Amino acid sequence: MRRSTPRLLSSSPNICIVGGGAIGLSSALHLLQSSPSPSITLVERDSTYRVNSAVLSAGGVRSQFSLKENVECSLYGLEVFKKNGLNDLLKKANPSASPVDLQFMNGGYLFLSSTPSGSSCLTKNLKLQKSLGAANTELLHGEEVGREFPYLNTEDLRMGCYSKDDGWFDPYSFLMGVREGIKPRIREGKKLTEIETENNKITRMKIDGEWQAFDFVVNATGANANSVIDKIPNIRRLPVEARKRTIFHFKCKDVPHPDPTSHIPPLTVDPSGVWYRSTSALTSESSGDFICGCTPTEDDEQDAERHTDDIDPDYSLWEEVIWPKLYERCEAFGGAKVLNQWAGWYEYNVKDQNGIVGFHPDCSNLILANGFSGHGLQQSPAVGRAVSELVEDGKFRTIDLDRFKFERFEEEGGLIFEEGIV
Ligand SMILES: Cc1cc2nc3c(=O)[nH]c(=O)nc-3n(C[C@H](O)[C@H](O)[C@H](O)COP(=O)(O)OP(=O)(O)OC[C@H]3O[C@@H](n4cnc5c(N)ncnc54)[C@H](O)[C@@H]3O)c2cc1C
Incomplete structure (x- = not known):
């Protein structure tokens, strides 16, 4: 330190x-x-x-x-x-x-890429991260992503970058x-x-x-x-403008997991911009609890002049944007049930x-x-x-x-x- x-x-x-x-x-x-x-x-x-x-x-x-x-x-x-x-x-x-x-969960982050430019970005960034001390991060090529995370559909994927020391907390x-x-x-x-x-x-x-x-x-x-x-x-x-971001909490049975005892799916950033992560370890006994969200396109950004006290979620994002992308990446996510949703404001430097x-x-x-x-x-x-x-x-x-x-x-x-x- x-x-x-x-x-x-x-x-x-x-x-x-x-x-x-x-x-x-x-x-x-x-x-x-x-x-x-x-x-x-x-x-x-x-x-x-x-x-x-x-x-x-x-x-x-x-x-x-x-x-x-x-x-x-x-x-x-x-x-x-x-x-x-x-x-x-x-x-x-x-x-x-x-x-x-702080209840830190060491689930890691996984950035996925499906294009040559996305993959060269991940490769270049990893070099920088390693030079600054991020030791436990590695590139996974095509089928290696599938071996490490068998619940992911990797057909269109070229590369993933998996940083095992990262995670989330309360x-x-x-x-x-x-x-x-x-x-x-x-x-x-x-x-x-x-x-x-x-x-x-x-x-x-x-x-x-x-x-x-x-x-x-x-x-x-x-x-x-x-x-x-x-x-x-x-x-x-x-x-700096306020930009709304909505998070959905969903439950999903039958997400395949590679380890018979326990595995925490990392915070995964899909090439589509949709991200998700588990809120607990996946085990053979428990079904998965996840949270997820997405980055809206510039046209879909909610009016930045709205008062920041308004934290109503943007409900439509689940069906229109997020769920289809989750299902494309992992078939089991097709059975996801939303339990809860909330929104907050990014302090967005335009x-x-x-x-x-x-x-x-x-x-x-x-x-x-x-x-x-x-x-x-x-x-x-x-x-x-x-x-x-x-x-x-x-x-x-x-x-x-x-x-x-x-x-x-x-x-x-x-x-x-x-x-x-x-
Ligand atoms: C949905 C969502 C997901 C996010 N996920 C992540 C993540 O995974 N990792 C990450 O690093 N960041 C994440 N962020 C961003 C992160 O929350 C913010 O970058 C961070 O909270 C900024 O800290 P802050 O102290 O500037 O703002 P805040 O944490 O919002 O604190 C600002 C405080 O200032 C107070 N305040 C405002 N105006 C006044 C005033 N005039 N007088 C007195 N008090 C005032 C507010 O009440 C508030 O408590 C996320 C944000 C959102 C909305």
Whole structure:
């Protein structure tokens, strides 16, 4: 684990984090590793997390990305979520914090390709992932996919990339565990109504009716990212829109499994864009429980201007898009019965679908941690650590996220595209 050694701050800054979801809580947790501790106010509008994206997510962590920064962020995420990383951080922040069980399931990720270009992408990306430390990932050619996963129809497949160290966990336990653990070390607020600035710097914010002064402000408001920006005069908005994603939970008997005792089908990303994963191991006694979803086409994206409180699922996706593709890939999925469905909002960066991390160029003490476009949960440990580095040193110390700065949107060739957006 690339640990950040506790830093000695020359004075104790006063920081406000707006948004108490995955990114906000991780920022607070990492900031609390410093000595002397900064003073932190965490503003979360809804402590029940009813529409919080992390809680409504698939909880997945994967090292399979095409950009160096994304691979590095997820590898640190795996250390925090999978090993004892989170409990180590919690203990340092508050020695009496209770340990958290994230229920990490080491099911792996499997990306499938049916075209030569898809296969060369997987091959190129694997090289990068291995060079950065993703040791347990391998390419499977045509019939090897079928041997490893006999329930898949592999007729049209050319290749699969299977990362065995990846998996998924319970995001609600993460949020509640961190929030409870750091509670004695922070102040909490609920409603941010006004922001005052002077010389392109935030000076005071009105929280729950009271004006408070801060040295730094962190925007960690997920799909609602412009709610903070819109309270600050004369600064550029973020290219972040709320985009709805629906997840279906289905049960399915008779899914063939290769191992007589137990096998966890990995989170599988089909070439069609449909993905699915098990919620438990498949055994000869149990029928499979799965969750699944898909990436809508640009035309099918739900109106981004809709309020993010609306989390009604898009029911039609099951019959019209997902079920036919599942059946094509695995005959047993033809007998799937939907048990439940829910939806949440991606904090979608419409320019290049990658995070925006760094100081806002129009507001010198506003730190942006936005726009992760569906991979922010797994990146939250790395982004939280990056936020703490910006507060302490004004620059990144561990993972260099310089290419994620806001300024890239106006630089020629500044956009950075990720091939592995799901
Ligand atoms: C269906 C679905 C599946 C996903 N699957 C995955 C996955 O498998 N792996 C993965 O890594 N990511 C996944 N994601 C994406 C992931 O959930 C997000 O990237 C991540 O939650 C972003 O963290 P965040 O803290 O920025 O936002 P959130 O977790 O949404 O937290 C933002 C918080 O800010 C609060 N807030 C907003 N505005 C204000 C305001 N003005 N004042 C005070 N508080 C405010 C909100 O109430 C919320 O609690 C998925 C998302 C969805 C919707």
